[in-house]
Amino acid sequence: MRLHTSAFAARVRQCLARHGYTWILLAAATAIAYPTWLSPQPMSLDDLGQLNGPQRSLLAWFYQHGHLPLWNPFSFGGQPFLAAGQSGPLYLPNIVFLLLPIAPAMKVSYLFHELLAAFGMYAVLWHFTKRRLASFTGAITFVTCGFLLGHQIHTQMFDAFSWLPVCFWLVLRVLSRPTLTRVCALSAGFAMEVYAGHPQVTFFVCLLLGLYTALYWLWHRSRRAAAGVLHVVCGFVLGVGLSAAQWLPTLQLASYSDRAAANASFLLQGSLPFSGLAQLLSPFTAGGGYSGTPFSPEVFQALYGINVYWEFTCYAGVIGLTLATAVMVSEFRRHHAVRSFSILTGFTVLLALGANTLAYVLLVDLPGFDLFRIPARYIGLTDFLIAVLTGVAIGRLERYDSLRLRRWVARIALGYALICIVLRLFGPLRTAPAVAFDVPVSLLVLTAVVCLIPWRAGGLRLRRVTVRPAAVVLASLVTVDVVSQAAGLSTLVLAPTAPYVNEDPSVAFLNQALRSIPDNPYPFARALSLDQTPVSQDRTLSERIPVLNGEDSLVPAWYTANINVTWDDLTLLAQPDVQAILDNMDVAYVVTAPDDEEAADNFLYPNGWEVVYRSNEAWIWKNPDRLRASWVAPSVNHVTAHTADTTRLVSWTPNRQVWQVSGPAAGWFVLSQTYDPNWVATVTARGTGQGTSGRGASGQGTPETAPVRRVAGVLTAVRIPSGSTTIVLQYQPKAFRAGCWVTIAAIVLLCVWLGWAWLNKPMTKQGS
Structure with missing residues (x-):
């Protein structure tokens, strides 16, 4: 054991002696490329602020309070948390x-x-x-x-x-x-x-x-x-x-999510257009970075047909792209790894283009591929392969100073420069800032010049180390190029405020209001955001406000069919019984943008909702109906027939609920929570009557397992006997x-x- 430890320590020392200084430079270059870690501003943009940050706040809350993060009671009227995985x-x-x-x-x-x-x-x-x-x-x-x-x-x-x-x-x-x-x-x-x-x-x-x-x-x-x-x-x-x-x-x-039967249009949404490949040559076609022009999502939309620029950004260094292409051409037959990387690069580009090539057949019909949308994301694998091939090319130049490879680099650099000129005259680069065109072309020409210079044969001898000037200069150019463009792009996620850090006044109002509704226990009384407001998506998870909205990738199919306020409210507002759905889901407050006159005039005012909070960011409307978190219904066909004052929440944790029910007759205990098949119910009948199994009296208080059913589209229901009953609901995903x-x-x-x-x-x- 001691010899094993000594040998391991010796290997560590040897490794540090060989790579230590290079690792320090790599860590420093990485830190320079991502200066966000030094900024006092929080990170917040789209999903980062609306989904990821709040979810991690909720995750910390789960563990700090001793709960397994299995069930999220604060989104979608209830939603699996661990299974969603994000x-x-x-x-x-x-x-x-x-x-x-x-x-x-x-x-x-x-x-x-x-x-x-x-x-x-x-x-x-x-x-x-x-x-x-x-x-x-x-x-x-x-x-x-x-x-x-x-x-x-x-x-x-x-x-x-x-x-x-x-x-x-x-x-x-x-x-x-x-x-x-x-x-x-x-x-x-x-x-x-x-x-x-x-x-x-x-x-x-x-x-x-x-x-x-x-x-x-x-x-x-x-x-x-x-x-x-x-x-x-x-x-x-x-x-x-x-x-x-x-x-x-x-x-x-x-x-059982809405992904189980996704159609082709959903799966191919976000395919990279051929024009998007221009970003491999120039990273700032829509402004930003060293271009001297602020980045514009509108310009990006005009160039590439989509405004989610984070999905299409694919620059991996124009010099690196040149080196990768050159080593693919020159070493394809000689080097098995280069051959593999070349084939995989072409394949991943085809997948990223998605609907624009025959690769869409794989994405739609092949198991595994047909679970995921936005094919443009496959370009990440292309970026990885370009980076590997870039390193391989520098390695070949550093080891052998291959004249054949240098000539190919020069030819391809000039070829890419010509493509940039054509794109500038006739393609996407014609509207790009001048610098976004000039810099890549200059780098490509400089790369060609470096490779055509007749460097000293065998390289330079410095302290018993042979230095290949072409490899060093090209590696330096690659580093300066990618680090500078990264430093210019990486800060796009910084914002003055973040939803998971700064509580909006409307959120503070809801937090207090939802916790103080008489006879309606938290966290079952909920809010709903119509369109984009401070409580839309998953922004409220940091404050643990129960909402009917959410922003997760895996949503139960019945939620999508009946409510679907994941990204918009069209499905919900198209239902003929919107008010009944909101009452059944215990929605006490609706939040709208101040200028949302359509929702106000067509739904809220006609149904008696009144504004109880106004700000420049949001209006909050109060439900005029009396709401309950749970009730007893006579049958599964009449689950909205609320029986007054028959249920009481005894105890609650995210994964376990105990309810006390008192009623003269058997029926269905209905809970205003989105149904999930992993909830398990046990019923203990303490009055007279039949048990849930129907086999005899249950007055002795013996717990019996009762089936949990989905009713009224999305609600959770449990069959109960007559008399006083205790229901224990536990979330136990098998x-x-x-x-x-x-x-x-x-x-x-x-x-x-x-x-x-x-x-x-x-x-x-x-x-x-």
């Missing part, structure tokens, strides 16, 4: 949100994942090139790529995608020398990626690593390669087991329970394997 409830790095206030915790989390992505990519390039300059260049290219910059607004996507280089590096290690320890490391890395909480990115990671492994086997076809592939498969299988506590509940929720057992078994297996590998490791003396 808050990363089981993701270990999210512990930072328990230790720090939400705003600094968000920045610490982003900085951690930026460094994770950078150092993971450094390891990938070191595996291929064994050159520090090449590894540094590929790493900084990836961590500053357009996909990561744009998807800062999707915290869970940013976190999950940051694990891609780590998982890829672990796969490479297993393929090169399969050992039990490496298989276990791969499984743990993949499990962390799953727990980060974005199923689409998990699918991307599996797709890329699976295809690369298959191509690796195709190029090698040897017994050793087969052993490596088999060990990779074992690593992923074990990783699937380690992460079962997360993906099993998510898979169950997906089976998929989570099964997932926990699978995860525990996988952890035990992982520990056994690691222990076996440690005990059977050869004893080597330090320094030998």
Whole structure:
């Protein structure tokens, strides 16, 4: 044991001696590229402020109060929380949100994942090139790529995608020398990626690593390669087991969500247009950064047909793109990894173009692909591959100073410069700021010049190290280019205020009003936002205000069919019985924008709603009807027939409720909560009459399991006997329970394997 520890310490010292200064430079460059971590302003833009920040505030509240984050009672009238996954409830790095206030915790989390992505990519390039300059260049290219910059607004996507280089590096290690320890490391890395909480990115990671492994086997076809592939498969299988506590509940929720039968138009929404590829040449076509013109979403909309610019941003460095293209052309036949990366790059671009190519058939009809929207997100895999190929190209120039490769770089640089000129005259770049065109063209011309200079043969000899001037100059140009463009784009997520930090006065009003409604227990009395207001989406989760709105990816199909105020209120307002739906869902207050005359004139005023709060941001309307959180109905066909004063909430936690019901006759206990099949009810009848099973008297107070049904479209109902009854409702997702057992078994297996590998490791003396 002591020898093992000494050998490990020696390897660490050797690694620090070799890479320490380069790692410091990489960390510094990453910090410069993302200056948001130093800003006093909070991070808040679209989903970052309306979904991710508030959800992490709620996650911290769950753990601080000793609750498992299984059920979210504050959104959608009730919604699975852990199964939806976006808050990363089981993701270990999210512990930072328990230790720090939400705003600094968000920045610490982003900085951690930026460094994770950078150092993971450094390891990938070191595996291929064994050159520090090449590894540094590929790493900084990836961590500053357009996909990561744009998807800062999707915290869970940013976190999950940051694990891609780590998982890829672990796969490479297993393929090169399969050992039990490496298989276990791969499984743990993949499990962390799953727990980060974005199923689409998990699918991307599996797709890329699976295809690369298959191509690796195709190029090698040897017994050793087969052993490596088999060990990779074992690593992923074990990783699937380690992460079962997360993906099993998510898979169950997906089976009854509105994604279960998504149509082609939904799946292909957000396909990258061909014109969007112009961003690979120029990152500031719509302004921002060094362009001298403020970024404009309207200009972006005019250029690329969509205003969600974070989905389409795909710049990975124009010099890096040139180097990647050149190494694909020059090394395609010679280098199996380059061949694999070239094929995967073309494939991922086709997927990103989505509806604009025949790839839409895969996205719509192939299982797995047909669960996710916005094909443009596949461009993130393209960015990753460009970064790898950039590092490989620098590695080739650093090792051999390949004249063949330099000539190809010069040709392709001039070719891309010509394309920029054409796009400037006839394409998307014609309306771009002049600098957004001039800088890429200048960089491309400079790249060509650097590659055509007849540098001294063999390079320069400095302190027993051979320096290849072309590689150093090109790597420097790449670094300056991507770091400067990232520093100009990354600050787009900063805002003077954030919904999860600054409480709007309308939110404060609702917080007090909903908690003080007589005979209507919190958190069942709810608010509803019509269109965009301070309480729309998931903004109110930080204050734990129950609302009928929400902004999650996996929504039960019955919610979508009957209410669907996820992004708009059209479905709800189109229902013929809107008032009854709101009464049944215990909506005490409706929040509208001050100028929403259509909702006021067509729905609120005619139904007797009155304004109880006015501000420049929102109007709050009070429901004129008497509301109840629960009631007893005579049958499932008349569930809205409220029986007065028959129910009382005895105790409540997010995952468990106890209700006391008193009624002369049997019927249905109806709860103003969105139905979910994972709620389990037990009924204890303390009066006279028949038990829920109908087998005899239940006066002895024996708890009996009662079925939980969905009634009136979305409501939760439990069959009860006559007399005084106690109902215990518990949220017990079977998929989570099964997932926990699978995860525990996988952890035990992982520990056994690691222990076996440690005990059977050869004893080597330090320094030998």
